[in-house]
Amino acid sequence: MNRSQEKKLSMYLVVEKGLENTDEQIIQLVPRYKFYCDTLKDHITKIQVFREKQEVNNTGTALLKATLKEKVITTALKISRKITAYAIDMENFELQQVVGYTKTKLNESADTILRERC
Secondary structure (H helix, E strand, O other): OOHHHHHHHHHHHHHHHHHHOOOHHHHOOOOOHHHHHHHHHHHHHHHHHHHHHHHHHHHHHHHHHHHHHHHHHHHHHHHHHHHHHHHHHHOOHHHHHHOOOOHHHHHOOOHHHHHHHO
């Protein structure tokens, strides 16, 4: 969740707490109070569940993505070295230029560009 969403959730929680502590005589005067109070509690629960899923998924996805990226780069560099050796042996300078990426260059590449380079 972004900062704005966190602030809104905090505000909802404060309102909910305030309503719980409000005198029953005042609450009875508010039309459809129970409906609105239940709706607020339901939305708070949904937001909290969504936030938990969002945090778990991002962490797992980022870790998996980093692991896969490292494997792809390592494999690509192994193949690149072999192709470079072949290109040097055959005096094919054009091929040598195409596969001459460094690990740093591949690490700094965006995902879509990395795929093309590998």
